[in-house]
Amino acid sequence: MAAKVPRKNNGRSRGATTIAQVATEAGVSPATVSRVMNDRFVGEDKIAERVRETAVRLNYAPSYSARSLALGQTQAVAFVAPDLRNPAFQAILSGLSTTANEDGYRVLIGDSAESVSEEPLLAREIRRRCDALVLCAPRMPDHELVDLASALHPMVLVNRSAAGAAPALTVDYRTGIESLLKHLYELGHRHIAYVGGPSHSMSDKYRRDGLRSFTAQNADLVVTEVPGGVASEDGFNAVDAVISTRATGVLAFNDLVAIGLLGGLQERNIRVPEEISVAGFDDIPFARYIAPPLTTASVPHEELGVQAWYRLRSLIEGKEPGHDMVFQPRVEIRTSTAARRPD
Amino acid sequence: MAAKVPRKNNGRSRGATTIAQVATEAGVSPATVSRVMNDRFVGEDKIAERVRETAVRLNYAPSYSARSLALGQTQAVAFVAPDLRNPAFQAILSGLSTTANEDGYRVLIGDSAESVSEEPLLAREIRRRCDALVLCAPRMPDHELVDLASALHPMVLVNRSAAGAAPALTVDYRTGIESLLKHLYELGHRHIAYVGGPSHSMSDKYRRDGLRSFTAQNADLVVTEVPGGVASEDGFNAVDAVISTRATGVLAFNDLVAIGLLGGLQERNIRVPEEISVAGFDDIPFARYIAPPLTTASVPHEELGVQAWYRLRSLIEGKEPGHDMVFQPRVEIRTSTAARRPD
DNA sequence: GTCCTGCAAGAAAGCGCTTTCTCGAAGTCT
DNA sequence: AGACTTCGAGAAAGCGCTTTCTTGCAGGAC
Incomplete structure (x- = not known):
């Protein structure tokens, strides 16, 4: 032996x-x-x-593993979003990542690939690997979100709120799109098409609310909704539907969609803004570099990411996360929108 | 007591x-x-x-921490790139992340913010938190890269090779830009401007090599280099320099730069492609949706990410990573380039 | 010279798993 | 029926840290 x-x-x-x-x-x-x-x-x-x-x-x-086990914390946080390919989410991620890095934290990413049903599972799984979570879940049902919030603490919500169940950083899409609509209205447009986002998404809902609110106050204005989506492709595919509404101005769910729209319009030799005005939403980095430069509502995505980290950090340290913030989009008037041409 | x-x-x-x-x-x-x-x-x-x-x-x-410690592995990998805001890197990340997720791995991100000096430190630090690493480091000096490769195994290189020190997935930028140049040449352009990328980056070097190679074979062709960068802003800022070269065609370091160029040109009422042809590189998702749709060299970034994961997985399992791959860009002719107008 | 205090540094427990080793019970063979 | 396998499941060690607890020793007070 x-x-x-x-x-x-x-x-x-x-x-x-x-x-x-x-x-x-x-x-x-x-x-x-x-x-x-x-x-x-x-x-x-x-x-x-x-x-x-x-x-x-x-x-x-x-060894990080050993250290994590002994300390009960990982020095990492997660970022979960429905589509990491969207520049808007990337900007948030970038702000989050850069700021968290400064405090020695790294970020894990989770892309739910727009799958609403997988989202909570993904969030739970990834949350267990780290100390806290930033969640962007525009399409998750409210009750599910509230459940998650209590289970996944510390966590902060971006673009979405959950009745105080978690700190939230939101964007006032409602007012943002209302301003954009007002802008078109003041340019003389009376018939406007809205190329929407994913159905059942809160971000789309807020935009529709804004549209409705402004329309209610202006009897001579008609807004027609056209199904869209989140990507350029969706905008591109919506062109015919937009044309058939005979609207003189179009509001897109976001810049990506607006860019697709622009591409499709151009392909049909319809000039923007001479024949039709187009506006996006988000102000992604190159919205201003495309031709024509895109009128849009600017959202400080990086700042959202930065603020998300600050709140996460407070939460991790057991402190108060600070007040929720509602970011106001700023209308950026560029040349994709212009006065309506007399018929 | x-x-x-x-x-x-x-x-x-x-x-x-x-x-x-x-x-x-x-x-x-x-x-x-x-x-x-x-x-x-x-x-x-x-x-x-x-x-x-x-x-x-x-x-x-x-507990993941406990499991990691006991098993000696974390079920996570890292992705380090110089600028996560660039859609090209995002696409790689997206391919990597999606595929790795299917095998139960998550990905940690590291953005070196274009800082060449921080890159190796970041890579080393983040590598210690996980099981393997995907590194995009276009500007890192060769010797440093080789050092890293031996220290950070398992690791795969993207867009860059390191003399066999690590598996590499590269893009044939040289041939790609040569094809683009040939395309312009065949359209009758004899004076072309190249808006370059970051100096000392390998990805820029390969492009210049391609340019030089084609120019050497065509005595009647002149290529003028103009300083550029990696972002739309850099393209936008290079417009005046491009105009003063009097070139009739422009090749940009990448699509972002090309888009900036397009924006600047449009602002000066210079029509593309009538007055000047513009081509990009990468074929980022909405290159085809901008106006005019951008002629570019398409690079399968997602696929790069996917292949990176396959190699990483093999390496993690102690197997052979498979052969290095060189992806050939495919020229996408769209309408931002056209025949040179007779003077 | 004795006793106490203070402090520097080590011993060891604990974090929450995985896995080898061990052991007793049940099953097989002659 | 007795010796020998199998096999199921628990004991315990180990992963590599952190931190509490403990101890030994130097210095100060009396």
Whole structure:
């Protein structure tokens, strides 16, 4: 019978230097190494120096897994959105990521690929891998959102609120689109088409509310809704429907859709803005560089991401997250909209 | 003196159900619970069933940190790129993320914000948090890249190769831009401007090589280089320089730059393609939807991401990563380029 | 010289899993 | 019927950290 020798390294060999090796090599205990590495060491400078030197020499870096387990936190947060390919979400992600990085946090991404049913599962799964979550879920039913909010704390909602169940950073789509509509109205347009977003999405609902509200106050204005979507392709495909409404102005769910619209209109030799005015929503980075530069409602997406991090950080630290914020879109008038031509 | 009572939960309270609680509640050992949860249980069905039921009832979900520590792997990979706001990188990320998710892996993102010096540090740090890495580092010096490759294994390189130090998925920018140049040449253009990318980036270098190669074979062709960058803004700002070259055609470093160019040209009432032809590179999703639809070289970014995951997975499993791949861009002729007008 | 205080650094427990090892019970073979 | 396998399931070690608890020792007070 073999002597009962303690099994080292669990059979596997993982290569990386461990705190124990550094401790042995430096002639101190692991506790001391840990303290030195975390600037909690209070003893002799010589020891600290020796530990540091040894750590560098052995190319030691603490294991995140072990650290996470011992500390009960991962130094990571997640960002879940329905479509990471949309520049608007990317901008939020970018703001979040950059700011979180400054505090030593990394971000995990989750793309629910527009699948409403998978979203809660994805969110729960990914949340368990990190310390907190930023969720963009424009189409999730309210009750589900509230359930999630309580289960996934700390979490902050973007573009959506959940009756106080979680801090929320929202955009006033309603007022935003109302301003855009007003802009077209003041240019003389009386018949306007709205190429909508995903049905059942809150972001689309708010826009319709805004449209309705303004229309109610202006009896001579007609707004016709046309099915659209979230991507350029959807705008492109909606062109014929838009044309057949005979509207002189179009409001798109977002810039991507507006750009698709522009492409399709151009393909049919319909000039913008001479023959028809087009406006988008979001002000994605190159909305102003396309031809014609797109009139749109500017939303500070990066800032949304930044603020999301601040709230997450407070929550992680057990503090108050700060007030919810409602961002007001700013209308950016460019040349894709113009005065209605006399018939 | 207080009785020496074992300290539970390390003083903190973390709330989540642990495997030990499930074990106690189900009247089995933690080992059994672990086996059941991982489908490695071979005993009586009744026991397995009881464990599963208990797990559900207690809302048990294993701790990723603990699992990672025990297993020595995190089920996560990282994606590091110089600018996550660029749709091309987003597409790669999207392909990577979607495919990795199917295998139960999540992705961590690292945006080096175009900072060449921070890139290796970021890559090393983020790599330690996960099992493997996808790196896009167009501007990193070769020697540094080779160093990284050996330190960060498993890792795959995108848009860049490192002398076999790591699997690489590249794009034949050289041939791609050569084809674009040929296209303009065949349209009768003899003086072409190239709005370049970041200096010292390999992706820009390859493009210049392609340009030079084609120019060398066609004595009547002149290509003038104009400083540019990676974003629409850079293209927009390069417009005056482009105009002053008196070129009749422009090749941009990428679609973003081309779009900026288009915007600037339009602002000066210079018609595209009538007065000047413009081509981009990448074929980002809405290149075809802008006006005029952009002639460009299409690069299958999503596919790059997908292939990156396949290689990463092989590497993680200790298998051969498969051959390096060189993707050939496909010229997409749209209407932003046209025959040169007789002077 | 003794006793106490203070402090530096180590021992060891604990984080929540996985997996090897071990052991007792049930089943098989002659 | 007794010896030998199988096999199911638990005990315990180990993953690599952090942190509490403990101890040994130097210095100060009396």
